[in-house]
Amino acid sequence: MVRELLKHLFRSPATSKYPFEKKTSFKAVRGRPVWDMKRCTGCRLCFRDCPSGAIEMVGKGSEAEFKHHLDRCLFCGQCEEVCPVDAIAMTDEFELASYDRAGMIIEFKR
Amino acid sequence: MMTHRTIRIPFGPQHPALKEPENFMFEIEGEYVVGVKPRIGYVHRGIEKAIEGRTFIQNLYLVERICGICSHAHTTCYTQAIEEVLGAKIPPRAKFIRTIIAELERIHSHYLWIGWAAHEIGFETLFMYLWRDREIVMDLLELISGSRVHYAMNTIGGVRRDLPPEMVERVRKGLDVLEDRTKYYKKIVMTEPTISKRTAGIGKLKPRDALALCAVGPTLRASGIKRDVRADDPYIAYDEIPFNVITHNGCDVMSRLFVRCDETFESISIIRYAMDHLPKGKIRIKVPRKIPEGEAVSRVEAPRGELIHYVKTNGTTKPERYKVRSPTLGNIPSLCKMLVGGYIADIPIVIAGIDPCFSCTDR
Numbered sequence: 299m300v301r302e303l304l305k306h307l308f309r310s311p312a313t314s315k316y317p318f319e320k321k322t323s324f325k326a327v328r329g330r331p332v333w334d335m336k337r338c339t340g341c342r343l344c345f346r347d348c349p350s351g352a353i354e355m356v357g358k359g360s361e362a363e364f365k366h367h368l369d370r371c372l373f374c375g376q377c378e379e380v381c382p383v384d385a386i387a388m389t390d391e392f393e394l395a396s397y398d399r400a401g402m403i404i405e406f407k408r
Numbered sequence: 409m410m411t412h413r414t415i416r417i418p419f420g421p422q423h424p425a426l427k428e429p430e431n432f433m434f435e436i437e438g439e440y441v442v443g444v445k446p447r448i449g450y451v452h453r454g455i456e457k458a459i460e461g462r463t464f465i466q467n468l469y470l471v472e473r474i475c476g477i478c479s480h481a482h483t484t485c486y487t488q489a490i491e492e493v494l495g496a497k498i499p500p501r502a503k504f505i506r507t508i509i510a511e512l513e514r515i516h517s518h519y520l521w522i523g524w525a526a527h528e529i530g531f532e533t534l535f536m537y538l539w540r541d542r543e544i545v546m547d548l549l550e551l552i553s554g555s556r557v558h559y560a561m562n563t564i565g566g567v568r569r570d571l572p573p574e575m576v577e578r579v580r581k582g583l584d585v586l587e588d589r590t591k592y593y594k595k596i597v598m599t600e601p602t603i604s605k606r607t608a609g610i611g612k613l614k615p616r617d618a619l620a621l622c623a624v625g626p627t628l629r630a631s632g633i634k635r636d637v638r639a640d641d642p643y644i645a646y647d648e649i650p651f652n653v654i655t656h657n658g659c660d661v662m663s664r665l666f667v668r669c670d671e672t673f674e675s676i677s678i679i680r681y682a683m684d685h686l687p688k689g690k691i692r693i694k695v696p697r698k699i700p701e702g703e704a705v706s707r708v709e710a711p712r713g714e715l716i717h718y719v720k721t722n723g724t725t726k727p728e729r730y731k732v733r734s735p736t737l738g739n740i741p742s743l744c745k746m747l748v749g750g751y752i753a754d755i756p757i758v759i760a761g762i763d764p765c766f767s768c769t770d771r
Contacts, residue, residue: 326552375554380465
């Protein structure tokens with residue numbers, strides 16, 4: 299037991315001090331989706347496929363603008379997958395908390 | 409003279425030993441349990457009905473959220489059912505990637521369970537150790553799929569992400585560490601008196617009862633019955649991968665621990681074999697959004713046991729009826745059998761023994 303105790307004395311902790319010490323996120327991680335409005339054609343596919351209704355479209359066709367509701371988003375990446383012109387990209391941003399729901403709406407304008 | 413009277417004690421829906429709300433009404437005589445009546449449905453979320461109102465693509469992510477532990481098992485079962493209706497054959501590479509994720513998920517689920525069982529018997533150190541090492545497999549899953557819990561790897565007609573060679577190398581490294589750790593934990597489970605005193609001979613389920621009460625998964629295999637959907641009705645790539653179905657004859661909580669430890673080793677070897685023999689080619693095929701009329705039943709061996717999904721389609725983009733039978737529901741009758749005749753103090757570990765997931769059960 300003494301051996302075990304001494305071994306643990308010199309070991310670094312298994313946890314990390316999160317907000318100060320950040321783990322490098324994996325490249326593959328699905329974080330906040332971002333719209334590239336220059337490419338978007340307004341085909342409505344992302345809006346139609348979103349499983350949780352997180353994407354709101356204002357206007358039609360190539361005039362369309364987006365409101366992304368982060369509080370409803372599942373980060374599943376279906377919008378990125380379905381986009382025919384690759385206008386949507388999932389970033390590795392994951393610290394997306396806010397104190398009110400208004401802060402969770404992200405607008406994408408032309 | 410004292411008359412024999414039983415006392416009724418409710419266990420749950422809020423109880424420190426339960427991680428999810430569910431109620432069991434116990435009939436107690438002295439220190440013994442003489443009767444138990446489960447009452448399920450506290451976490452009913454109406455997912456089956458919600459599935460009817462969403463398209464097949466949207467349902468991929470809803471079905472995944474039936475369970476937080478076996479999310480991949482649910483989507484595998486769902487996509488399999490839809491592919492059967494479609495008559496679609498998914499590429500072999502997609503099958504292997506699905507298998508790799510399914511087995512990684514089994515490792516993380518078994519680690520989680522062994523940790524939780526240790527916590528229920530008051531062995532907090534083992535709980536902390538196991539959950540620390542579970543992070544290795546969680547990180548691997550995040551590396552491959554992009555998310556820790558809801559991997560969203562499956563899609564109708566294949567998988568959404570490929571497994572490039574450099575990732576395979578990292579998974580291999582992670583598996584080496586996990587194998588070492590699992591060996592260590594198996595040694596602890598086998599030799600530590602703290603564990604054997606609380607689990608040996610507790611929650612007995614005779615093989616005859618296990619069969620009669622339709623137990624599934626590790627609970628059934630710990631009663632010595634060799635039954636596993638992966639071997640009996642192979643799906644995805646299990647017909648091409650050699651593996652053993654683990655059984656133990658103890659019929660108690662301790663042999664359930666052994667089964668899960670040994671299954672972790674089996675999973676590691678399945679993943680290694682699948683990565684060595686990963687076929688080349690496409691990872692998905694294109695499928696139509698409208699699914700033709702038909703119905704299908706699909707079975708998957710989730711970490712907790714046999715999972716059954718049923719789908720009825722009507723030629724539109726949405727299913728007409730969907731039904732999920734989770735492994736925990738199959739294990740509840742045998743759980744009641746195990747509890748009767750035992751001590752009150754053993755209730756938490758016996759309930760934990762079937763690895764219950766009440767969210768799956770209630771959908």
